[in-house]
Amino acid sequence: MIFSSALIETAVNEFARMPGIGKKTALRLVLHLLKQEPAQVQQFSDAIARMRQQIKFCKQCHNVSDEDICSICASHTRNKDIVCVVENIRDVMAIENTQQYNGLYHVLGGIISPIDGIGPDQLNIHSLVERVQQQGTAEVIMALSPTIEGDTTIYYLSKKLKDYPVKVTTIARGIAFGGELEYADEMTLARSITNRLPLENYMQK
Amino acid sequence: MIFSSALIETAVNEFARMPGIGKKTALRLVLHLLKQEPAQVQQFSDAIARMRQQIKFCKQCHNVSDEDICSICASHTRNKDIVCVVENIRDVMAIENTQQYNGLYHVLGGIISPIDGIGPDQLNIHSLVERVQQQGTAEVIMALSPTIEGDTTIYYLSKKLKDYPVKVTTIARGIAFGGELEYADEMTLARSITNRLPLENYMQK
Numbered sequence: 001m002i003f004s005s006a007l008i009e010t011a012v013n014e015f016a017r018m019p020g021i022g023k024k025t026a027l028r029l030v031l032h033l034l035k036q037e038p039a040q041v042q043q044f045s046d047a048i049a050r051m052r053q054q055i056k057f058c059k060q061c062h063n064v065s066d067e068d069i070c071s072i073c074a075s076h077t078r079n080k081d082i083v084c085v086v087e088n089i090r091d092v093m094a095i096e097n098t099q100q101y102n103g104l105y106h107v108l109g110g111i112i113s114p115i116d117g118i119g120p121d122q123l124n125i126h127s128l129v130e131r132v133q134q135q136g137t138a139e140v141i142m143a144l145s146p147t148i149e150g151d152t153t154i155y156y157l158s159k160k161l162k163d164y165p166v167k168v169t170t171i172a173r174g175i176a177f178g179g180e181l182e183y184a185d186e187m188t189l190a191r192s193i194t195n196r197l198p199l200e201n202y203m204q205k
Numbered sequence: 206m207i208f209s210s211a212l213i214e215t216a217v218n219e220f221a222r223m224p225g226i227g228k229k230t231a232l233r234l235v236l237h238l239l240k241q242e243p244a245q246v247q248q249f250s251d252a253i254a255r256m257r258q259q260i261k262f263c264k265q266c267h268n269v270s271d272e273d274i275c276s277i278c279a280s281h282t283r284n285k286d287i288v289c290v291v292e293n294i295r296d297v298m299a300i301e302n303t304q305q306y307n308g309l310y311h312v313l314g315g316i317i318s319p320i321d322g323i324g325p326d327q328l329n330i331h332s333l334v335e336r337v338q339q340q341g342t343a344e345v346i347m348a349l350s351p352t353i354e355g356d357t358t359i360y361y362l363s364k365k366l367k368d369y370p371v372k373v374t375t376i377a378r379g380i381a382f383g384g385e386l387e388y389a390d391e392m393t394l395a396r397s398i399t400n401r402l403p404l405e406n407y408m409q410k
Binding site for chain 2: 001002003004005006007008010011014015017018019020021025027028029030031032033034036038041042043044045046047048049050051052053054055063064065066070071072088089090092093096097099
């Protein structure tokens with residue numbers, strides 16, 4: 001692509017580095033911004049820079065947060081006896097959107113996947129065991145994607161937790177095998193949380 | 206969508222204001238940026254803010270430019286006797302990408318479209334007539350999308366230019382009627398410039 005402006009070229013190249021955005025889409029976005037008021041574009045630019053600079057990760061559950069402890073962990077109305085284990089912060093948002101879950105979360109930051117070189121040590125597993133131990137958590141819900149990696153992670157975590165008096169459950173298999181949690185519709189996802197099973201049932205299938 | 210972070214919510218909403226970007230895509234982009242180094246996100250944010258603040262529009266051809274006069278108008282190697290009239294700066298880029306055109310441009314900033322309330326006065330038509338008059342332009346190529354609005358604009362411009370000794374041509378109809386200039390493949394677009402026709406031929410069809 002030939003640009004007559006280095007300013008535009010730089011902006012297009014920056015947009016085109018994002019996933020799913022090619023050069024043509026990047027150009028379309030840049031030309032859209034060019035048509036906006038400078039103050040509005042500044043607001044857009046500031047929101048992005050501020051988000052990345054100021055974002056924190058909750059010291060307890062590793063969810064994204066504006067404070068050291070996230071608003072979910074800090075809430076007085078949530079049930080602190082239940083911890084829902086998820087792969088990433090998108091899954092937290094997906095479950096929050098169902099408005100069916102009132103416990104806390106624990107964001108693993110991935111799932112065990114030897115192919116991608118992700119072992120238990122790269123994940124927030126130690127802090128989960130510590131939470132269960134220190135806080136006497138009554139139930140841990142495994143809300144991981146129903147894939148082989150997800151199952152491996154559930155199995156690993158259940159071994160780690162077996163010495164503590166905690167009930168380990170999994171969300172119901174309402175989601176098709178191989179499906180991605182974040183793309184499930186809210187109805188299915190909500191039901192899979194409501195109908196969660198004790199781990200024994202899950203393993204028998 | 207429920208966010209546990211106001212920083213993320215603001216950033217997602219800003220992204221979602223752009224054309225073709227919904228809330229889910231906006232969230233995907235924001236989460237991607239979250240995973241990048243802060244310095245890299247700052248660079249992205251700066252490129253956008255700087256682009257909008259510092260961009261100029263060429264005083265001669267109205268193309269986007271880093272200076273008062275754009276690099277195309279200022280170039281010593283381009284043929285200043287030919288002016289190619291286009292609707293917007295995307296069309297300039299599309300034609301530049303063919304690498305088949307060595308003249309100058311004139312960006313109208315739209316086409317005459319009574320339905321959208323765009324009349325000749327909202328477009329850079331006066332400055333085109335002035336250019337032709339003052340610079341003794343030898344040829345004006347109409348490179349407008351082959352739609353009714355494009356044809357109306359060509360007709361209007363040809364009337365405005367008829368008192369000057371300038372040859373008015375149109376790019377060849379290689380592009381399907383109703384098609385958008387910017388989405389044409391480079392081959393077709395290049396050929397349509399090479400095979401441009403005197404306006405008489407075009408009107409007869």
